Amino acid sequence: MKQIFAILLLACIFSGVRGSGPRDWLEEANRAYTEGDYATAIEKYTQIIDSGYVAAEVYYNLGNAYFRNHRLADAILYYERAKLLSPRDQDILFNLELAESYVKDNIEELPRPFFTRWYFAVVRALPPAVWGWISLGAFILAFLFFSLYLYLHRPGIRRWSFRLAVVMLLFSVFSLVFAREHYGLIYGKQRAVIYQPSVTVKSTPDESGTDLFILHEGTRVTLEDEMGEWHEIRISDGNKGWVPGEAIRVI
Incomplete structure (x- = not known):
């Protein structure tokens, strides 16, 4: 298809x-x-x-x-x-x-608190652009409700208009935060894939560095820093080290 x-x-x-x-x-x-x-x-x-x-x-x-x-x-x-x-x-x-499932390295991610997992599940629920449109729509509604609060004279309607304006404004702010957060998850720090059959991760950006651990073909890493032909990488369990540039391909 x-x-x-x-x-x-x-x-x-x-x-x-x-x-x-x-x-x-x-x-x-x-x-x-x-x-x-x-x-x-x-x-x-x-x-x-x-x-x-x-x-x-x-x-x-x-x-x-x-x-x-x-x-x-x-x-x-x-x-x-x-x-x-x-x-x-x-x-x-x-x-x-x-x-x-064919990658040799079985790396467990760092455990996250329940609130953090829930937060990022909400952030990833919608694309950044959709969160942005929701934020804009909620802001417009907040403006309309606040206008009702200013120009109407019935106490009951004014009270509910003010409350709804505050709720919509908060919803607009949170939606904007979610949009920025999701955008950062997608386009923030660069990620890469180990491209060689195996590579030894070093403690410093040179061959004389201490051997820390070995990664194999297909393992995904996050790029943290760059120095010359070397890249500092972080794997999902939080461990870091340096690998030569030819050992990875940037996603």
Whole structure:
């Protein structure tokens, strides 16, 4: 279904283009994938992305081709990029979880208090843009209720108008906070995928640093700092260290 949708979408965008182009590459990529020629599918999907066309469907299809071609790190990388564009897509989430089940590193996340888990569940419930529109709508309602409070003279209506204005104003503020928080979760600190079969994480940004631990292909990390060709990374259990730049691919 995703492949058909992507074909139709690209057909509309590139209907005026003659000769070989993204539309032709997508058709060739989908045909190659169906026939089990995953190397050709990877080549064509990559050509589409390199041409400047960015879509969750293309990243997702490329991730599938890499997964079928037994290239785990690349598969996770492109599933993650697809997830950035379509964070609630169930197919993307399912295939990403499936690919991660093949990663050697089983890292447990730091436990979070119940309130923190509940808070971030609410933040992730809606995209940042939707939270932003809700905030704007609540602010407009707060303004209208406050106007009623100022210009009406009946005590009962004025009292309820003032209360509703305060509630809507608070709701607007919280919605705006949720929008900023969700945006930060998506586009804040950069994340990356370990790209080599294994890499030794160092205590300092050089080969002479103390060996801290080993990470394997496909493990996701958060980028904390950069020094020359080295990157400081943090894994989900809170441990940090330095790895060379060629050992990772930024999501």
